[in-house]
Amino acid sequence: MDENIKKLFKVDISNIPESIPIFPLDNVLLLPFGKLPLNIFEERYIKMTLDSLKNHKMIGIIQPKNNNNELFQMGCIGKITSYIETSDYRLVLNLEGVCRFVLKERNLTPRGYYQASISCGDYANDLMDVEPHIDRNSLIQKYSNYFKMKKLEIDKEVKYLVNFAYNSALDIIQANVLAFEEMVYMLVDSQTLNTNDLNNFKINYK
Numbered sequence: 512m513d514e515n516i517k518k519l520f521k522v523d524i525s526n527i528p529e530s531i532p533i534f535p536l537d538n539v540l541l542l543p544f545g546k547l548p549l550n551i552f553e554e555r556y557i558k559m560t561l562d563s564l565k566n567h568k569m570i571g572i573i574q575p576k577n578n579n580n581e582l583f584q585m586g587c588i589g590k591i592t593s594y595i596e597t598s599d600y601r602l603v604l605n606l607e608g609v610c611r612f613v614l615k616e617r618n619l620t621p622r623g624y625y626q627a628s629i630s631c632g633d634y635a636n637d638l639m640d641v642e643p644h645i646d647r648n649s650l651i652q653k654y655s656n657y658f659k660m661k662k663l664e665i666d667k668e669v670k671y672l673v674n675f676a677y678n679s680a681l682d683i684i685q686a687n688v689l690a691f692e693e694m695v696y697m698l699v700d701s702q703t704l705n706t707n708d709l710n711n712f713k714i715n716y717k
Contacts, residue, residue, distance in 0.1 A: 524638060526567075532624055533571040539574065541606065547606040550602075569588050571627060572586055572606070586629075587612065588631070590606065592606070613631075
């Protein structure tokens with residue numbers, strides 16, 4: 512591929528904006544290299560998407576903490592790689608995970624969505640061109656040992672989802688401790704686990 516053309520699509524730390532629109536989505540996890548299809552039908556988020564397409568084509572995906580409009584502090588920037596307009600006035604788009612970010616502050620725009628100030632400096636390694644290698648069997652054995660230690664059962668559906676995630680070439684989970692922790696929280700009730708549990712897991716099962 513022509514390097515000059517490649518640069519037109521490449522995202523590096525220097526061209527990540529300090530402010531992006533954010534899209535709070537419950538129970539949705541986007542990570543670097545991940546792919547996320549979205550069906551946009553609310554007016555405010557259609558406006559958000561169109562505004563992003565006119566600018567840097569980036570949207571921050573972040574999870575809400577509760578129903579009181581509180582958000583978790585960490586999210587992931589998604590770049591719009593393709594979209595279509597439907598006959599019933601929706602936008603169907605594909606996001607590709609770019610880089611994790613820390614939410615600094617957010618403000619409601621006149622167009623109805625939130626614009627957020629973010630920081631990505633601690634996660635510049637997310638922008639590496641090469642996806643990291645992961646020893647899938649070893650990692651599965653580690654979390655199996657952890658669940659056994661905690662006397663937690665993994666049902667068949669969860670086992671299927673985990674295997675599907677890894678067989679999807681790291682589209683959902685990345686080879687780093689943070690991503691694994693986030694995946695654990697998705698697979699079991701977050702009230703069952705706490706930070707000490709995860710820290711003990713990292714120490715005892717590395």
